[in-house]
Amino acid sequence: MNIAKTISETILGQDVTVEECETLSAAVTKRNLTAGEVLFEPGTKDETLYLLISGKLEVIKVLGNNKTIHIDTLKEGAMTGELSFIDGNTHTMRLVAKKDSEVLMLHKDAFESLVEKEPMLTYHVMRSILRYSHVMQRKINTKYLEMHRMVQNQYTAEY
Structure with a gap:
């Protein structure tokens, strides 16, 4: 498996260069999960970024x-x-493999060792995380508005 190419095909890969994917490939580890296996539990702390x-x-x-x-999902x-x-x-959710899965793991210590040597790489990774967080926030806002509209329509229909 070409780990750098694999990284480039993830959400993280949208913000990092090919050369940066090569650098990251040396910093990540791979973990295989069987169906039903827990990646992490709420309340646990591992300071790891996972790429599915x-x-x-x-x-x-x-x-x-x-x-x-x-x-x-x-x-x-x-x-x-x-x-x-x-x-x-700590994590707030449980993540469980729905089927056999593989993740790449970037631990905070490995990432922080790149900060001085690869400042643009660290900037690009952080930008990718922020961009992803914005996507998730918009998704949550959309679901909240849908729920609010349904409750409001139900309440209005009763009167």
Whole structure:
């Protein structure tokens, strides 16, 4: 597998150059997940950025007492763990492989070792994370507006 080419085909690859993908390929590690295997749990902290290179990951909100809510399904090329990677806080969701999957992992320590040597690479990675976060925020806002409209229409229809 050409890891640099694989990185270039992810969301992260939209903001980094071919040369930067080569540099990143030396900093990442690969992890294989079997269907049903947990990538991370809420409340855990690993400061790792994950790139889904094959398979699917289910994003689950754990409510307690064995209650969960399906939030989203991540597909090949997706990025996850970005907030924990940046701010060092714990994960808030459970991520589970829906089918056999592979992720590339960029740990914060490996990334920070590139900051002085590759400042444009670090800028491009951070820009990619910010761009992805904006996409996610717009998605959340759209869902909120849809839900608000449904509740408002239901309330209006009752009166």
